[in-house]
Every structure is written in C-alpha cells, then in structure tokens.
Amino acid sequence: MxxxxxxxxxxxxxxxxxxxxxxxxxxxxxxxxxxxxxxxxxxxxxxxxxxxxxxxxxxxxxxxxxxxxxxxxxxxxxxxxxxxxxxxxxxxxxxxxxxxxxxxxxxxxxxxxxxxxxxxxxxxxxxxxxxxxxxxxxxxxxxxxxxxxxxxxxxxxxxxxxxxxxxxxxxxxxxxxxxxxxxAGRTYFKLKVQGVGGHGSSPHMANDAIVAAAYFVTAIQTVISRRLNPFDTGVVTIGSFDGKGSFNVIKDAVLLEGDVRYMNTETRDKIDKEIHRIVSGIEAMFGVKTELTYTNDYPxxxxxxxxxxxxxxxxxxxxxxxxxxxxxxxxxxxxxxxxxxxxxxxxxxxxxxxxxxxxxxxxxxxxxxxxxxxxxxxxxxxxxxxxxxxxxxxx
Structure with missing residues (x-):
C-alpha cells in the first residue's frame, strides 16, 4: 500500500x-x-x-x-x-x-x-x-x-x-x-492604572498614573531575572503603553498591554502569580486602583x-x-x-x-x-x- x-x-x-x-x-x-x-x-x-x-x-x-x-x-x-x-x-x-x-x-x-x-x-x-x-x-x-x-x-x-x-x-x-x-505558551494581559489627574505644577494634589505604571514596567522585568529558575525560559513584553496627554497635565489613567511566553505550565503559573502580586503591590505603594485582564491563550x-x-x-x-x-x-x-x-x-x-x-x-x-x-x-x-x-x- x-x-x-x-x-x-x-x-x-x-x-x-x-x-x-x-x-x-x-x-x-x-x-x-x-x-x-x-x-x-x-x-x-x-x-x-x-x-x-x-x-x-x-x-x-x-x-x-x-x-x-x-x-x-x-x-x-x-x-x-x-x-x-x-x-x-x-x-x-x-x-x-x-x-x-x-x-x-x-x-x-x-x-x-x-x-x-x-x-x-x-x-x-x-x-x-x-x-x-x-x-x-x-x-x-x-x-x-x-x-x-x-x-x-x-x-x-x-x-x-x-x-x-x-x-x-x-x-x-x-x-x-x-x-x-x-x-511556547502565550498569555495576553491588559492593565489599567487609575490615579488622579491634575496640573503639572501641583503633583501633591494629584496621583500620577504614569509614575505608577512606569514602575510596573520596571518591576515585572524582575519576574524573569529574579523569580524564575535560571534554567527555565520566560519572556514578558510590554507592547503598548498608552499614556499620551498634555506636557503639563498629570495623567489620571494609563493603559498597558503585554505578552507573556513560557515553555511549560509550571513557568506559566509562576509568572502569572508574580505579575498579579506586583499589581497588588503597585496599588499599595502608589495608592492607585488597577484593573488587570490576564488571559492565558495557547498552552x-x-x-x-x-x-x-x-x-x-x-x-x-x-x-x-x-x-x-x-x-x-x-x-x-x-x-x-x-x-x-x-x-x-x-x-x-x-x-x-x-x-x-x-x-x-x-x-x-x-x-x-x-x-x-x-x-x-x-x-x-x-x-x-x-x-x-x-x-x-x-x-
């Protein structure tokens, strides 16, 4: 045959x-x-x-x-x-x-x-x-x-x-x-950071969402470098940071979108846990509110x-x-x-x-x-x- x-x-x-x-x-x-x-x-x-x-x-x-x-x-x-x-x-x-x-x-x-x-x-x-x-x-x-x-x-x-x-x-x-x-498996996430807008001359009367969101971008890099086993593979990418506004206005809200890649389910679960933990920490540290959409796509x-x-x-x-x-x-x-x-x-x-x-x-x-x-x-x-x-x- x-x-x-x-x-x-x-x-x-x-x-x-x-x-x-x-x-x-x-x-x-x-x-x-x-x-x-x-x-x-x-x-x-x-x-x-x-x-x-x-x-x-x-x-x-x-x-x-x-x-x-x-x-x-x-x-x-x-x-x-x-x-x-x-x-x-x-x-x-x-x-x-x-x-x-x-x-x-x-x-x-x-x-x-x-x-x-x-x-x-x-x-x-x-x-x-x-x-x-x-x-x-x-x-x-x-x-x-x-x-x-x-x-x-x-x-x-x-x-x-x-x-x-x-x-x-x-x-x-x-x-x-x-x-x-x-x-690799793949996860999509979207994070809204909600602060309080204000005039650039009076930051004490506002709560800058850009500062909080920027700290999040930096902090999640440590998930790969400091939370994963060096022999495991993971990637976290921020592909969109929407904070456009006027030069002298403190932004009240910022929207970020990102992508996570991993080679096994254990790494997926570890990254998931750490990103959620960091988001909670951002709320406590900066007094902002957050909305996190975290969707595991393809395994x-x-x-x-x-x-x-x-x-x-x-x-x-x-x-x-x-x-x-x-x-x-x-x-x-x-x-x-x-x-x-x-x-x-x-x-x-x-x-x-x-x-x-x-x-x-x-x-x-x-x-x-x-x-x-x-x-x-x-x-x-x-x-x-x-x-x-x-x-x-x-x-």
Missing part, C-alpha cells in the same frame, strides 16, 4: 500546488474564513466520507474516513486562516484580498492535506481504523480554532493526532521535530515523547527517497494552537523545511515577503502518509 500511496501523491503534486496557489490568492482572516471553508467542503462533495461543518463554533470542517476494517481512530490537522498583512511577494498568484495574506503557510497545509485525504479515501478499504481530517479555522487569533474543535467533542474518540508546519529554516526534504515541550505545545519516537521511526523510512534528513530542532518561542489537541490527545507536531530555492534573503513566517518552496508540500504529504501507514502497520 505504501508504494501505491506514494505514487498517487507524486502524480498529484501539481494539483497540490494549484490548490495552494488558489488559496494563497484568496486569503481570509481568522473566524471569517467562509469561502475557504466552502472550498474545502466542495472538495469532499461526492466522496464516501462523513463531513461535519461549522465545527467548534467556527468554520472548521472535520472529515471522517472510515476504513474497511475496524480499528483505532487517529486525526490529521491543517489550519486554513490567513493574517492581516499586506503582501509584498510579487508572486503571480499573490493575495487578491488587499491587507490579508497567507504569510504563515496555512494555504500549503490545507493543500497537501486535501490531496492526501483524497488518496486515503481511495484506499480506505485497506485501512484498519478511522482517520479524521481536521481542517481548522482561526489558528492565528486567540482563543484559537483548535480550542473550539476540542470542546465540540468531535475528537473524543481519537487515539493520536498529527500535524505539521512549513518553516523556511530548512530546505525542502528536511524534516524537524522536538520531543516534549516544543513551542505550551507538548509532543508526547513515546509518540515522537514512533513518528521519527516512520519518517526515517523516507530518508533517501523524499527526505534528506530527519533531525531534532530546538524549542521554538512561537505559539501554536495545536497545543490544545496535545493537552488531551497524545500526538506530534513537526516541521517541514520549505526554504525557497534560489533566494538570497529568506523571510520568516508572518513577514509580508514570506514564501515557501512548493516542493515541500509533496514532502509534507508523504511524511504524514508514512506516519499514518506506520500507525496502522500498512506496508
């Missing part, structure tokens, strides 16, 4: 690329992917599968491929939302939706999985189990589409789940993985070590065929809502090298000039195919 499936995928490489280019030209933002979702649903029309629409309170589509023999259920996932970025690639199939761009490769993720799913449908009588194809909306915007999909219960019977992401840090043919905690992504070993063994079969290397990569500080699946279902999220050929300057994901080597899409399809075949012990 492996030889047959690989041949089918190779023969449909051009179709994968065509689908990717269509999706690239018609990007849609998170939670607004109506046409993309319709395109996906239309692809499965007339095929012998069950199609669930609008899953998880969004535009997700979950396709169930029931094998010809009884067995366990696994899931494969690809995201399909785009970003609010004005594209600057100059590609002939560049975005036709001004200000919206597939700058993270989700067009490619969807394209490879559509064709792989179709090939698996054609071979489903040989599959001893069920495969759920998760076409997921809104990966880019919290709370993330994966959260809703998981809460819907549609994946409650899934034993293992797999996903990939294209990244330009490796050439096409290179696959990377990381066992255990692999990508740290955890690749099950045993499943990772299983996946690596499967991928190594492709070395010398469609892969050049399979190697472990360092933890990434970016966040990914696939982590919601991995909180409940053992699985692996791994990376497909997609550095464009013949380019001196490589632009990373979320850049307006981001692009991929489209050869990597066939690599992705074959890599995930090998994972599926090995799971079901199909040769």
């Amino acid at each position: 492996r030889q047959q499936l690989m041949k089918m995928l190779t023969e449909r490489k051009d179709e994968i690329i065509q689908i990717r280019r269509h999706l690239h030209a018609h990007p849609e933002l998170s939670f607004h992917e109506e046409e993309t979702s319709k395109f996906i649903r239309d692809f499965y029309k007339g095929k012998d599968v069950d199609v669930a629409e609008e899953v998880g309170g969004g535009h997700a589509v979950v396709v169930t491929i029931k094998g010809g023999k009884p067995g366990k259920t696994i899931a494969l996932r690809a995201d399909f939302d785009a970003l609010p970025i004005h594209e600057e690639t100059g590609l002939p199939f560049k975005s036709e939706n001004d200000g919206v761009m597939h700058a993270c490769g989700h067009d490619g993720h969807t394209a490879y999985l559509l064709v792989l799913a179709d090939c698996l449908i054609k071979l489903k009588e040989e599959i001893p189990g069920t495969i759920k194809i998760v076409h997921q909306h809104a990966e880019e915007t919290p709370p993330g589409g994966a959260k809703g999909v998981m809460e819907s219960g549609i994946l409650d019977d899934v034993e293992q789940i797999f996903g990939i992401h294209v990244f330009p840090f490796g050439e096409s043919g290179e696959v990377y993985y990381h066992s255990g905690y692999s990508m 740290p992504l955890y690749n099950d070590p045993d499943v990772t070993k299983q996946v690596v063994a499967s991928l190594e079969k492709g070395v010398g065929e469609y892969l050049t290397t399979v190697s472990e990569y360092e933890m990434l500080s970016g966040s990914e809502d696939f982590a919601y699946y991995l909180e409940k279902i053992p699985g692996v999220f791994f990376y497909i090298g997609a550095k464009p050929k013949g380019t001196e300057q490589v632009y990373f994901n979320h850049h307006p000039k981001f692009d991929i080597d489209e050869d990597a899409l066939l690599v992705a399809a074959k890599a995930v195919a090998d994972v599926v075949l090995d799971y079901y012990k199909l040769d």
Whole structure:
C-alpha cells in the first residue's frame, strides 16, 4: 500500500500546488474564513466520507474516513486562516484580498492535506481504523480554532493526532521535530492604572498614573531575572503603553498591554502569580486602583515523547527517497494552537523545511515577503502518509 500511496501523491503534486496557489490568492482572516471553508467542503462533495461543518463554533470542517476494517481512530490537522498583512511577494498568484495574506503557510497545509485525504479515501478499504481530517479555522487569533474543535467533542474518540508546519529554516526534504515541550505558551494581559489627574505644577494634589505604571514596567522585568529558575525560559513584553496627554497635565489613567511566553505550565503559573502580586503591590505603594485582564491563550505545545519516537521511526523510512534528513530542532518561542489537541490527545507536531530555492534573503513566517518552496508540500504529504501507514502497520 505504501508504494501505491506514494505514487498517487507524486502524480498529484501539481494539483497540490494549484490548490495552494488558489488559496494563497484568496486569503481570509481568522473566524471569517467562509469561502475557504466552502472550498474545502466542495472538495469532499461526492466522496464516501462523513463531513461535519461549522465545527467548534467556527468554520472548521472535520472529515471522517472510515476504513474497511475496524480499528483505532487517529486525526490529521491543517489550519486554513490567513493574517492581516499586506503582501509584498510579487508572486503571480499573490493575495487578491488587499491587507490579508497567507504569510504563515496555512494555504500549503490545507493543500497537501486535501490531496492526501483524497488518496486515503481511495484506499480506505485497506485501512484498519478511522482517520479524521481536521481542517481548522482561526489558528492565528486567540482563543484559537483548535480550542473550539476540542470542546465540540468531535475528537473524543481519537487515539493520536498529527500535524505539521512549513518553516523556511530548512530546505525542502528536511524534516524537524522536538520531543516534549516544543513551542511556547502565550498569555495576553491588559492593565489599567487609575490615579488622579491634575496640573503639572501641583503633583501633591494629584496621583500620577504614569509614575505608577512606569514602575510596573520596571518591576515585572524582575519576574524573569529574579523569580524564575535560571534554567527555565520566560519572556514578558510590554507592547503598548498608552499614556499620551498634555506636557503639563498629570495623567489620571494609563493603559498597558503585554505578552507573556513560557515553555511549560509550571513557568506559566509562576509568572502569572508574580505579575498579579506586583499589581497588588503597585496599588499599595502608589495608592492607585488597577484593573488587570490576564488571559492565558495557547498552552505550551507538548509532543508526547513515546509518540515522537514512533513518528521519527516512520519518517526515517523516507530518508533517501523524499527526505534528506530527519533531525531534532530546538524549542521554538512561537505559539501554536495545536497545543490544545496535545493537552488531551497524545500526538506530534513537526516541521517541514520549505526554504525557497534560489533566494538570497529568506523571510520568516508572518513577514509580508514570506514564501515557501512548493516542493515541500509533496514532502509534507508523504511524511504524514508514512506516519499514518506506520500507525496502522500498512506496508
């Protein structure tokens, strides 16, 4: 079966690329992917599968491929939302939706999985189990589409789940993985510091919110430098400090917004506790009032070590065929809502090298000039195919 499936995928490489280019030209933002979702649903029309629409309170589509023999259920996932970025690639199939761009490769993720799913449908009588194809909306915007999909219960019977992401840090043919905690969790916070306004000449008659807020900015740096174990990783960023006013007026209120990153749940909880403690201290020290919104978005992504070993063994079969290397990569500080699946279902999220050929300057994901080597899409399809075949012990 492996030889047959690989041949089918190779023969449909051009179709994968065509689908990717269509999706690239018609990007849609998170939670607004109506046409993309319709395109996906239309692809499965007339095929012998069950199609669930609008899953998880969004535009997700979950396709169930029931094998010809009884067995366990696994899931494969690809995201399909785009970003609010004005594209600057100059590609002939560049975005036709001004200000919206597939700058993270989700067009490619969807394209490879559509064709792989179709090939698996054609071979489903040989599959001893069920495969759920998760076409997921809104990966880019919290709370993330994966959260809703998981809460819907549609994946409650899934034993293992797999996903990939294209990244330009490796050439096409290179696959990377990381066992255990692999990508950072993320928290958003907003702090309003309320003081008392007044004239700059009479600070004793006011309570300066800017001074209190500035002290908060300085104090939270000590959470990382003095509260975390030196071997743990955390980042706290203040991305917005809105205290604009007149030069001679003491500001009555300031609004700050920030971002927290961490590599495991223990670090997340530690930073959470310390930031809340500092906010309480600011109130006591400066006599101001505060309003803190502290929202844990995507959890740290955890690749099950045993499943990772299983996946690596499967991928190594492709070395010398469609892969050049399979190697472990360092933890990434970016966040990914696939982590919601991995909180409940053992699985692996791994990376497909997609550095464009013949380019001196490589632009990373979320850049307006981001692009991929489209050869990597066939690599992705074959890599995930090998994972599926090995799971079901199909040769």
